[in-house]
Amino acid sequence: MSGERRASAVDESRRAVIDTNLLVRYLTEDDPSKANDVKRLLLKAAQDEVRLLIPSVVIAELVWVLQSFYKLERSEIVPLLNAIVHTHGVEVSDKSVVSGAIALYRDSAMDFIDAWIVAFAEEAEVRSIYTFDRRHFKGIDGIEMMHP
Structure with missing residues (x-):
């Protein structure tokens, strides 16, 4: 596992986890100074400095933040998510599940967390989901919604 992650040209000591608030500042530019700080950090990542x-x-x-606080529509959120996931120098954990959730969120009326659950099930090759909220998962081919 660590060998796979070390495939990057970046030295192990130059790896860092980023928090949600950095992405919010960058994407919303509600604090231009902080947005510029994050932009510089992303440029360092693109240049394999970090x-x-x-x-x-x-x-x-x-x-959740972009929907709840910034009132963005999914049609505005999806391109932002895709840009983050596909940024050079950025590694998103569970990338295939995240990408699947983004696609389901884009193509359905599901909220993002429900899309995530379906994407996780698909990635795990599980075809059943136990839930009390069957209506949230309507129209998902190949996944059976079950009541406990």
């Missing part, structure tokens, strides 16, 4: 790690939970929190 490797930025984003825990997948940060992506989920980012969606």
Whole structure:
């Protein structure tokens, strides 16, 4: 596992985890000074001076913040998420699940967390989800919604 992560040209000591608030400042530019700080950090990552790690939970929190506080629509959020996930020098944990959740969120009426659950099930090759909220998962092919 660590060999896979060390494939980057970035020295192990130059890796760092980033928090949701950095992405919020960068994407919303509500604090121009902080947005510029994050932009410089992302440029360092793009130049392999640092490797930025984003825990997948940060992506989920980012969606919640952008929807709840900034009132962005999913059509505005999806391109932002895709840009983050595909930024050179940025490593998102559970990238295939995150990408699947973004696609489901884009293509359905599901909220992001429900899309995440479906993407996780698909990645794990599980075809059943136990839930009390069957209506949240309507129209998902190949996944059976079950009641406990």
